[in-house]
Amino acid sequence: MRAESDPTELADLAEAIATEAAALAARRRAEGVEVAERKSSIVDVVTAADHEVEDLIRARLAAARPDDAFFGEETGASTGSSGITWVVDPIDGTVNYLYGSPQYAVSIGVVRGRPDPADWEPLAGVVVAPATGDVYRAVAGGPSTVNGRPIRVSEPASLAETLVATGFGYTAERRREQVAVLAGLLGEVRDIRRGGSAALDCCAVGAGIVDAYYERGINPWDMAAGAVVAASAGAVVRTWEAGGTRSFLFAAPAIAAPLEALVRAAEAEVLHD
Template sequence: MSVDPAQLRELAADIAREAGALARQRRAAGVSLAATKTNLADIVTEADREVEDLIRTRLAAERPGDGFLGEESGAAVSTTGVTWVVDPIDGTVNYAYGMPTYNVSIAAVQGGTDPGGWQALAAAVHAPALGELFEASRGGGSWLAGEKLAVTTETPAGALLATGFGYDPATHDGDLATVREVMPLARDLRRMGAAALDLAYVAAGRLDGYFERGLKPWDFAAGSLLVQEAGGMVSWLDAASARPMTVAAGPALHARLLSVLSDEK
């Protein structure tokens, strides 16, 4: 089966719209808690599972043989070379609390399920409660509502940065220490609670940069391509550790963030 990144982007965007509509419908009807993940703060809703089922079913019908890596339903091996990496509701806690900053994140990658060996081909990050759909394809740029996106390249007043914290209380001191190290570069800091949306905002120039430890592949697969296709850079520090650091920004700020974070004690 041929691989056209633009066609994969169109498919990802179409499915993300349908999945986002379902997520929003289920939120309006009331969220029920299905289970817990690592602890009580990291929740899974029935909506997560329904939305992922919808995405997986659509992809199986449209591109049989493609692989799948989802937050809720695990992995399926690809026979085509293409794998879809999916977070059905990124920002689940926001979603459960009725905050609009959640999204459906869908990426198509080539090269398997290991982020260290894959090449992202297409991405869609849809925030249904905000009415925004960010799209990208390899070599085709990043887009929002027909407008091509570009990362910020200058931060004369300091960088507007975003980050996130893990749900394990044992990691909070380390996360706060990282913030202290980075703040000399910052104009201010944002903490939105949805990694894919943070990355999409870097791509759109709404944030200058983003850093966070402990992201999973489905958290950054789509968002990282958005940043790269908007002219930015994404790197991972301590990639072999249990909590690697994702760093995303325009080239100049990216280098400055890496310099600070690489020296982090």
């Protein structure tokens, strides 16, 4: 590995930029937020702050590492020559942000290769929650931390004692399918949590705040950083095709296999794969 691609140095840069971006997002939230545009549906919203925060992150990365590629939720992809790609969600949990909920985050992941979870090699990830000040950070194969303190996944004794986080898509059809899948899990696990930020849900698995997180149809920028945090904290990360898109699972090792089987079975029944 080339010195300029050292994961710790990449994490340092990601943390510095994400912290600055989080401060900007928090300022704009305090000033008041309005919907700037809509994407896949009436509830899939973008604020002016989403664009402004991503522009800041993109500019800082271009100045520091001009040869790297970039893949952001709002401004799309640009190519690079280094083999490194920065995968960015400027405000993950935009609806929470719009409503004033603290469950939103700036997410910056660094990968080697094209920005597709099926192909990329994760290098580092940083997730900053502006409303709480929490900074989750990890390098692949290294420790995961929150605010500099090591974190570790939980050890649930059984599937019945497993607290599971999930999320829902923005189209009505996808949401109906996801609720039907969820119905197949509710009687088998301790309970369900729905936070509204995939990045923070991944980090919650790594910190043992929940035992697992699964969702069908999340995007690369939603989980690029959080997946590194979860995996480096000991989580099992699994993905599979379901209903024409991908399902992702981040789970404590003790219950990863039975939970994956349960989710797959519920999806197969609902989606008829």
